[in-house]
Amino acid sequence: MDISSHDVLIIGGGGAGLRAAIAVAEVNPRLNVAVISKVYPMRSHTVSAEGGAAAVIKTGDTLDDHAYDTISGGDWLCDQDAVEAFVQEAPEELLRLEHWGCPWSRDPDGHIAVRAFGGMKKERTWFAADKTGFHMLHTLFQTTLKYTAIARYDEWFVTKLLVDDNRVQGVVAIEIMSGKIQAITAKAVILCTGGCGRVFPFTTNANIKNGDGMALAYGAGAPLKDMEFVQYHPTGLPFTGILITEAARAEGGYMLNKDGYRYLQDYNLGTPQPKPVLRSMELGPRDRLCQAFVKEMEKGRTIKGPYGDVVHLDVRHLGEKLINTKLPFVRELCLKYQNIDPVKELIPVRPVVHYMMGGVSTNIHGATPLAGLYAAGEVACVSINGANRLGSNSLPELLVFGARAGRAAAEFASTQKESNGIILSQALDETKRVEAQFLEKTGGRERIATLREEMQKAMENGAGIYRTHSSLAEAAAKLRELQERFPSITLDDRSRTFNTELTAAVELGFMLDVGEAIVQSALHRTESRGAHQRTDYPKRDDEKFLAHTLIYRNADGSTHGDYLPVTITRWPPGERVYGQPAQAAQAKGG
């Protein structure tokens, strides 16, 4: 079996992975660092992020304001030490990207421009029109090209983490182009594989978002944290799930029900004003807006469409000029994929699975409890996002915690010896497993797509915007059934060359594991907080649940849970207030 070795191996070539790679190269240029990704790095899902990246840069804004918005937005489940580090380091990280060439939108005087965003009480969201993630990713990727120390494994797919002596020492991966399976050893491994939206049927997430890194860590014995917190975004295009950025509302768009009424005013989010008001109405947090949609649907005030109920996002009053300069991608996406022009027409939208607050449990340095394993970005849960992430916090999170994980992994790798021989026999076993279970498998009668669709339906029905014990228990039973049927999948593809059916099969296995972690975590949290709404336990319960859920996979395949207290530094748990009361409180506080 072929083997290659690196000091630090980063799995995933999106924003977090590339930032981590540069951090390693800069901390210690003698370290041998590699990025392994199942797609070319510039295809990574960071590319789809639209609206912007939050960081305090303007006078009148403060780090404490950003921290408070993040913590209250997260319904007090954020670790406040992590949030403080995050808001502190976000501005310099975004500036660094500016120095690397990111085409940030500018004020007329040449300074960085900022826009409003949901749940933020100051305008602090940097943006590159409405293709912020695209520009950040390409800037990062093109900048990595100047570092000759950064090796890449493009289109390689990791199937397993190699663990011995309670330490992660490498991976087994398939070179997709040739089908070759090999071990890649490393003194430290950083997971930067992003989220798992594809566990659900209707998602903004790209086809590659299968929770790979979460499943790899879970399978290796590392805990997943706060997996019950799944973010729906209020404005997805029906059928495709294409995201219409929150920036459309930040620039002044309205949410309308079937009567053309700005219904959010009925849900404790303030009173409608012609111009956008921060932390109010359309600029409320995502969880509250999605919950309002469901209530509105129950009242029969949404619009029936071929792909479920929708409401309307109205940006017509913003005018063609503003839409073309600030929201060009919104217009492009509506024209190309929905055949409507938002300059003249209403945009049909509905809540869509968008982001995973939970993930591989890490500390403030990106280290997981498993030695040698680090994680950053959406795959990780530090947690700065708590029970509900604020829009425009995920992009700076990639940079801040990508860099932190890179530095911590570099330091750890510098103190470690090469991996041992036991790892190689493990790698050989894994190769044999992949070959026997997938490549040389005969028989079977279950189609991958069938199992995947059943899983997605079970997740939506059981663990959607509103959950109950019985809906979750039903989903858990269905997932168990699917786990049992999984070994009977049938595979049509016998080729070793670019076998995408093989990767789809492994991804399905990953998604079943991640789905299980989401459902089990949601079952155990008998309260409602942020994006986790239990109709059978409608209140937040700080006495029992001001804590992170941890879930572990045991060696026998069963799971067990645990809780970890939330770190509170300066912001004791309070009520989440949006709309007019928030304005009043702000005015009083000066």
Added chain:
Amino acid sequence: MAETIKLEVTRYAPERHQAPTSQSFEVPYRKDWVVLDALNYIKDNLDGSLSYRWSCRMGICGSCGMMVNGEPKLTCATFLSKYAPGPVRVEPLRYFPVVRDLIIEMTDFMAKLRSVKPWIIREEEKPLSEGEYLQTPEQLDTYKQFSMCINCMLCYAACPVYGLDPLFSGPAAIALAQRYNLDSRDQGAEERMGILSQHAGIWGCTFVGECTRVCPKHVDPAGAIQQYKLTAAKEWFKSLLMPWGAK
């Protein structure tokens, strides 16, 4: 009762085929389906071995470029209805080696991209503590369109010069070099000029403009190449007039 449409899809697996062949599939015809939805229908329901790249399904990741009825297209942004009643011919991008079915080999582009140094080059880096480099919206506009390239490779599949001369850096790489040359923060234009003018490919471009026409992101690589040729010609002319290295 349900309407269908025929797709003729290129199949190739090096272990089994000497050369690419075509296979027909009947898929449901739906007005809101793009070509990629039809391919996914085939993979999920008819033949799991069909191989192609795709990811975001919103025209920004650049993975799903293929030839559709002979034209380079992002299949996620190309509706079946455009080709009704069919058949729809789906082939791998032209001028690239084919790895498998609809998948092309693009390592050549990755090397070319790196060779044009697509990053900010400066003599002196300003410390972060001094804040951002100022750049007015007008300065941003001078390079912005070139920064919109998603590396989807449609322009290479449309470029007759690349088809004849694989050494040609090609439209996207040159557009990205120009993206940095025109950025007010960058000082690397001369360095990049040296790299690009070394190769004859740039002179082979006869300004057919096919690259610009097929670009799904409205980048104008043909314009970038023309700008390059002009600057390179000026440099060459200057070197004749002033052989002692005046700049």
